[in-house]
Amino acid sequence: xxxxxxxxxxxxxxxxxxxxxxxxxxxxxxxxxxxxxxxxxxxxxxxxxxxxxxxxxxxxxxxxxxxxxxxxxxxxxxxxxxxxxxxxxxxxxxxxxxxxxxxxxxxxxxxxxxxxxxxxxxxxxxxxxxxxxxxxxxxxxxxxxxxxxxxxxxxxxxxxxxxxxxxxxxxxxxxxxxxxxxxxxxxxxxxxxxxxxxxxxxxxxxxxxxxxxxxxxxxxxxxxxxxxxxxxxxxxxxxxxxxxxxxxxxxxxxxxxxxxxxxxxxxxxxxxxxxxxxxxxxxxxxxxxxxxxxxxxxxxxxxxxxxxxxxxxxxxxxxxxxxxxxxxxxxxxxxxxxxxxxxxxxxxxxxxxxxxxxxxxxxxxxxxxxxxxxxxxxxxxxxxxxxxxxxxxxxxxxxxxxxxxxxxxxxxxxxxxx
Amino acid sequence: xxxxxxxxxxxxxxxxxxxxxxxxxxxxxxxxxxxxxxxxxxxxxxxxxxxxxxxxxxxxxxxxxxxxxxxxxxxxxxxxxxxxxxxxxxxxxxxxxxxxxxxxxxxxxxxxxxxxxxxxxxxxxxxxxxxxxxxxxxxxxxxxxxxxxxxxxxxxxxxxxxxxxxxxxxxxxxxxxxxxxxxxxxxxxxxxxxxxxxxxxxxxxxxxxxxxxxxxxxxxxxxxxxxxxxxxxxxxxxxxxxxxxxxxxxxxxxxxxxxxxxxxxxxxxxxxxxxxxxxxxxxxxxxxxxxxxxxxxxxxxxxxxxxxx
Ligand SMILES: [Zn+2]
Numbered sequence: 001x002x003x004x005x006x007x008x009x010x011x012x013x014x015x016x017x018x019x020x021x022x023x024x025x026x027x028x029x030x031x032x033x034x035x036x037x038x039x040x041x042x043x044x045x046x047x048x049x050x051x052x053x054x055x056x057x058x059x060x061x062x063x064x065x066x067x068x069x070x071x072x073x074x075x076x077x078x079x080x081x082x083x084x085x086x087x088x089x090x091x092x093x094x095x096x097x098x099x100x101x102x103x104x105x106x107x108x109x110x111x112x113x114x115x116x117x118x119x120x121x122x123x124x125x126x127x128x129x130x131x132x133x134x135x136x137x138x139x140x141x142x143x144x145x146x147x148x149x150x151x152x153x154x155x156x157x158x159x160x161x162x163x164x165x166x167x168x169x170x171x172x173x174x175x176x177x178x179x180x181x182x183x184x185x186x187x188x189x190x191x192x193x194x195x196x197x198x199x200x201x202x203x204x205x206x207x208x209x210x211x212x213x214x215x216x217x218x219x220x221x222x223x224x225x226x227x228x229x230x231x232x233x234x235x236x237x238x239x240x241x242x243x244x245x246x247x248x249x250x251x252x253x254x255x256x257x258x259x260x261x262x263x264x265x266x267x268x269x270x271x272x273x274x275x276x277x278x279x280x281x282x283x284x285x286x287x288x289x290x291x292x293x294x295x296x297x298x299x300x301x302x303x304x305x306x307x308x309x310x311x312x313x314x315x316x317x318x319x320x321x322x323x324x325x326x327x328x329x330x331x332x333x334x335x336x337x338x339x340x341x342x343x344x345x346x347x348x349x350x351x352x353x354x355x356x357x358x359x360x361x362x363x364x365x366x367x368x369x370x371x372x373x374x375x376x377x378x379x380x381x382x383x384x385x386x387x388x389x390x391x392x393x394x395x396x397x398x399x400x401x402x403x404x405x406x407x408x409x410x411x412x413x414x415x416x417x418x
Numbered sequence: 419x420x421x422x423x424x425x426x427x428x429x430x431x432x433x434x435x436x437x438x439x440x441x442x443x444x445x446x447x448x449x450x451x452x453x454x455x456x457x458x459x460x461x462x463x464x465x466x467x468x469x470x471x472x473x474x475x476x477x478x479x480x481x482x483x484x485x486x487x488x489x490x491x492x493x494x495x496x497x498x499x500x501x502x503x504x505x506x507x508x509x510x511x512x513x514x515x516x517x518x519x520x521x522x523x524x525x526x527x528x529x530x531x532x533x534x535x536x537x538x539x540x541x542x543x544x545x546x547x548x549x550x551x552x553x554x555x556x557x558x559x560x561x562x563x564x565x566x567x568x569x570x571x572x573x574x575x576x577x578x579x580x581x582x583x584x585x586x587x588x589x590x591x592x593x594x595x596x597x598x599x600x601x602x603x604x605x606x607x608x609x610x611x612x613x614x615x616x617x618x619x620x621x622x623x624x625x626x627x628x629x630x631x632x633x634x635x636x637x638x639x640x641x642x643x644x645x646x647x648x649x650x651x652x653x654x655x656x657x658x659x660x661x662x663x664x665x666x667x668x669x670x671x672x673x674x675x676x677x678x679x680x681x682x683x684x685x686x687x688x689x690x691x692x693x694x695x696x697x698x699x700x701x702x703x704x705x706x707x708x709x710x711x712x713x714x715x716x717x718x719x720x721x722x723x724x725x726x727x
Contacts, residue, residue: 040638040640041604041637043603043604043605043606044570044602044603044606045603080443080444083444083445083446083447084444084445085447086446086449088446088447089446089448089449089452089482090483090484091446091485092446093483093485093487093488094485098444099443099444102444121442121443122443124442124443125442128434138486138487138488140433140434140435141433141488142486142488143487143488143491145487190487191491192491193491193548194487194490194494194540194541194544195487196536196539196540197540232611232614233614233647233649233653234611238577239573239577240577240581242577242580242615243580243611243612244576244580245573245576245608245611245612246611247573277712277715278712280711281711282711291607291642291643291646292605292606292607292641292642292643293571293607316714317714317715317717317718319714320711320712320713320714323711
C-alpha cells in the first residue's frame with residue numbers, strides 16, 4: 001500500500017467511520033472516493049453510538065483526570081453508615097451484592113475505610129441471610145442463591161476473619177448444596193427449582209468452591225465440555241451452549257472458570273484474544289460487552305479481567321490499558337452521588353463503582369503467575385505488579401482478576417481454608 | 419384482585435431488623451405496603467400455604483419487587499399445586515391448559531411492564547418444561563416479538579427464543595425471522611449471532627447464505643458483525659481453494675475502507691498462499707497503523723505471521 005492509501009485509510013478510520021450517514025444505496029458516479037466513505041448506514045446502532053461517542057470524545061479531549069478517591073470514599077462510607085432510600089428495594093434480593101460492591105470498593109481505595117466496626121456489621125448482616133451459616137440468599141428469609149452466596153463469600157473474604165467469622169461458614173452445607181445445583185450438561189442452576197442455567201452459575205460455583213477449598217471431581221465433572229460449547233464463532237462466550245451471543249459477562253465467567261480448573265488450553269485462546277481485543281472502542285477508548293454495542297465502564301472488569309487472566313497466562317496484547325484507563329478516568333467519574341458510572345450521562349451506582357475500580361486497577365497492573373510449574377497452577381498463584389502509567393497512579397489495591405477482590409485479602413482467606 | 423383483608427388471619431413474619439432496634443448495615447427503608455406484603459408472604463412460605471389467595475399475594479409481591487427470586491420460586495410451587503388439585507378434582511385426563519394459559523397471560527403482561535427483568539424467562543421455561551406439556555411455540559411468539567421490538571438486542575429474549583426452538587423442536591421460521599432484524603439494523607449482532615446458531619438447524623444452502631452475508635458487507639463494509647459471521651461461515655464451509663480465492667478477491671475490494679476487510683484479506687492471503695509470511699506480517703503491521711487502539715494485538719499477529727505461525 002502506498003503512503004497515500006495509508007493516509008486515506010487513516011482518515012476514514014479516525015474521522016468518518018461510525019459517523020451518522022443517510023443510507024446510500026445508489027452509487028454515486030461523480031466521486032467514487034466519497035461514495036465509499038459514505039458507507040455507514042444510519043441505524044439504531046449507529047445513532048446510539050454517535051451520541052455516546054460525542055459525549056466521550058468531549059471528555060477525552062480534556063487532560064487526563066485523576067481518580068477522586070476522597071469523593072468516592074465519602075460516598076461509600078456514607079452508604080455503610082445510613083439507611084438506603086426506598087427505591088433501593090429493586091436490590092432487595094441482591095443485598096449480598098450491595099455489601100460486596102461497597103466493601104470491595106472501599107478495600108481497593110483504602111483498606112482503613114473498612115473499620116472493624118463495619119466488618120462486624122457486614123458479618124452480622126451476611127449471616128442473617130443464611131439459615132445454616134451457608135449457603136446464602138439475597139437477604140434475610142430468602143432462598144439460597146448461587147450469586148448471593150458468591151457475593152457473600154467474597155464479602156466475608158474482605159473481613160479479615162474478624163471474631164473468627166471464617167470458621168462460622170458452613171462449608172459442608174455449601175458443598176452439598178452446590179452439588180444439588182449441578183445439571184446433567186455440566187452447568188449449574190442459580191437456584192432451585194427456578195433459576196438460570198448458564199456460565200454465570202458455573203463461575204459462581206467454582207469461585208465459591210475454590211475459595212473454600214471444597215473443590216472435587218464430582219463438582220467439576222463435565223464443566224470443561226460445557227464451557228467449550230459456550231465459545232462462539234466470534235471467540236467470546238455466550239450464556240448457554242445453544243449458541244448464545246458472545247458477551248463480556250459470560251466470557252469472564254467462562255474464562256475465570258477455566259483458569260480455576262487450570263484448563264484454559266481446552267478452548268480456542270487465539271479467538272478469545274481476538275474477541276477481547278475487538279471490544280475496545282476506537283473513539284471512546286473503553287470496552288463494550290458485545291459486537292456493535294455501546295461502551296460501558298463495567299466491562300473494564302468483565303472484559304479487562306478476562307484480558308488480565310490471559311496476560312497472566314502469557315497471552316499478551318489484547319487490551320490497550322492506557323486507553324482504557326483514560327476512558328475510566330475521564331468518562332466514568334461522576335461528580336455527584338455515587339462515584340463511578342457506566343458512561344457519561346448516567347448516574348453512578350455501587351455496581352459500576354466496584355467494577356470500574358477493579359478495571360482501573362487492572363489498567364495499572366501487570367499480571368503473571370508465581371512459579372514456573374504450569375501443570376499445577378492455581379488461581380491463587382496469579383500475582384501482579386505496578387505498571388508505569390501516565391500522570392499520577394491511582395494507587396488502588398492489586399486485585400486478583402479471577403475473584404475480583406484485592407490480592408491480599410484473597411491470599412489470607414485462601415490460606416485459612418488449606 | 420388482591421385485597422389485604424383476605425389475610426387477616428395470617429400473622430406477619432417480621433425481619434430481624436423489624437424486631438431489634440439495631441442499625442443494620444444498608445438497611446432498606448421499605449415503604450409500608452412492601453413491608454406488609456413481604457411479611458405476609460414470608461409467613462405463608464414458612465407455612466407452605468399453596469392457595470389461590472397465596473397466588474394473589476404473590477402477584478402483588480412480584481409487582482413490588484420483580485427481581486425477588488424467592489417469590490418466583492414460591493409462585494411456581496403454588497401453580498404446581500393448584501394444577502394438581504384441579505386435575506384431581508376433574509379426574510385424570512382433564513386438560514388444565516386454561517389455567518396455565520391464564521398464568522402465561524399474567525406473565526405476558528408482567529413482562530411488558532418489566533422488560534429488563536430476567537427471572538421471567540427462567541420461570542417461563544420451568545412452566546413449559548415441568549407443568550405444561552401441551553404448550554405451543556406460537557403462544558410464545560407475540561411476547562417475544564413485542565420485547566424485541568422494544569429492544570432488538572435484548573439478550574434474554576434472543577436466548578429464550580433459542581431455547582424455545584430446542585424445546586419445541588421447531589426451526590422453520592428462524593432464518594426469515596433474523597432477516598427481519600438484519601434488514602432493520604444491519605449492525606444488530608444479536609440477530610447475526612442468532613442466525614449463526616440456527617444455520618445447522620435450517621436447510622439453507624450455504625452458498626446462498628454466503629451470498630447473503632457478502633451482500634450485507636457490500637452494503638456496509640465497516641461492520642464487525644458481518645465479517646465475524648463470514649469468518650464463522652467459512653469455518654463451517656471449509657476452506658476450499660475456490661472459496662478462499664473468491665473471498666480473497668472480495669475482501670480486497672474493501673481494504674481501503676474497513677480494517678475488518680483488511681484483516682480478512684490478510685487471512686485469505688495467507689490461506690491461499692498468495693502471500694508469504696513476510697507479506698502477511700507486513701499486512702498486519704499496516705492494520706496496526708490504521709487501527710491504532712489494537713496495535714499491540716496486530717503487532718502480535720504480525721510477529722506470528724513472520725515466524726510462520
Ligand atoms: Zn455496565
